[in-house]
Amino acid sequence: MRPAGEQFDINLWTPRTKLGQMVKEGKITNILDILKSGKRIMEIEIVDALVPNLQEEILSIGLMQRMHKSGRRVRYRVVSVVGNGDGIVGVGKSRAREIGQAIRKSIGSAKLNIVAVARGCGSWECGCNRPHSVPAEVTGKCGSVSVTIKPAPRGLGLVGAEVPSTILKLAGIKDAWVTSRGETRTTVNFAFAVFEALKQTTRLVLPPRMKVTIGQAGEVSGEAGSG
Helix, strand or coil, X not given: CCCCCCCCCHHHXXXXXXXXXXXHCCCCCCHXXXXXXXXXXXXXXXXXXXXXXXXXXXXXXEEEEEEECCEEEEEEEEEEEEEXXXXXXXXXXXXXXXXXXXXXXXXXXXXXXXXXXXXXXXXXXXXXXCCCECXXXXXXXXXXXXXXXEEXXXXXXXXXXXXXXXXXXXXXXXXXEEEEECCCCCHHHHHHHHHHHHHHHHCCCCCCCCEEEECCCCCEEEECCCC
């Protein structure tokens, strides 16, 4: 893994997988082609090469202590999110003895866990057909936490707690109502519940008249099918 702040140079990258080799050779130039194929991304450099404008946010840093026969052991747990603000987002978590290492591993985990998000205008109050919100109500669950994201009219903004608002912003969703149930103080479950809800946006059965954008704006756009 590269040190924090170091720019990615594709010429210095030696791929370890066939998928990585295809990206470096220019045979794959769009991250959506990989995500739609269902192939698992095993190298962070694939994401760095195809989505160079990813933003990173740390959602939480926790200190974990465990007693061992040799004494007290301390580890840091970090939850982070990455996204390009245009339909690509990922959430990751990691643990390590040093905080810097935990942050780097968490961001790397988020990059390997990216998904494409479907955006649209599912609000009956708006109907502008622009990709500013979610196309319909979606729900995600992780542990005891359940999160529901509802379409909102354009200009309302993100109405919800800080964790889901940060994730939705990096996913490129500008307007939404977010409600949650359960132990939301557990940030890792809260974050992954939001992430699971966003995954549902690409599995919805929508009316043919509704226009949606999946992933990066301008890449895949049109009317959603019914199957």
